[in-house]
Amino acid sequence: MLKQFSLVFFVLLACYNGVNSRELKHITKELEVNAPASEAWELYRNLGLINLIDRKLTNIFQSTEVLKGDGGVGTVVKLTFVPAGNSSYTEKFTVIDDQRRVKETKGLEGDCLAIGCSVQIIEFEIIEKSQNSSIIKSTISYAVKEEFQAKDPKPSIQIVEAIVQSSKNNELEVNAPACEVWELYRNLGLFELAANELKNVVQSLQVLKGDGGVGTDVKTTFVP
Secondary structure: OHHHHHHHHHHHHHHHHHHHHHHOEEEEEEEEEOOOHHHHHHHHOOOHHHHHHHHHOOOOEEEEEEEEOOOOOOOEEEEEEOOOOOOEEEEEEEEEEOOOOEEEEEEEEEHHHHOOEEEEEEEEEEEEEEOOEEEEEEEEEEEEOHHHHHHOOOOOHHHHHHHHHHHHOOOOOOOOOHHHHHHHHHOOHHHHHHHHHOOOOEEEEEEEEOOOOOOOEEEEEEOO
16 A cells, blocks of 8 residues: 555656646757856856856846855845846856756746746756857746736846856957966966056955965955
8 A cells, every 4th residue: 555655646746747847938048158168167157157247247237246155056146137226136056067067046036036937947058069169058947827827927038148148258368378377377476466456456465375276365355
């Protein structure tokens, strides 16, 4: 009897999950970038995109705020759109898979959830195309509440496209050999440069631990 009950339970559970899966709608976009998959993934896997939004998408986002976490699974971030206070979107990082280069976030409030959706999930997948290029595949999965079906609400795919496009353009060409640029970036050179050349931004630089190698801790104090 117990075996029969277990079998029925798992069959019903599978049917339930299958129905839920079919109810989800999907919007998928792909964009090729001139960067190795490993570099693109480093931008997407934690808070890199949030920092990019702060710098490059000020025409779309008024502010970004990390409500919880440090970029890992469980991190909660809030994006407030322009104009200030008009609307916002809060999401939680639910999957960060370094092997598959897949990051997934679940919407908590705002965007499609504010106009009739019950679920909003955004997935970014970094696909290696060649040694120096990769494809960013973004997928928004969402479900609409039954009472809002007639209105057919949809997530703001244009915002996701803008974020992905900004990461494509997140490139800087400098007139210096790669070996010289790497020497500047690999240890404390970049911090020393900031302290010397950006005195209107950086008030002080303090090496708390280490000599520039892995494990080094650096504290940067900004000008008030």
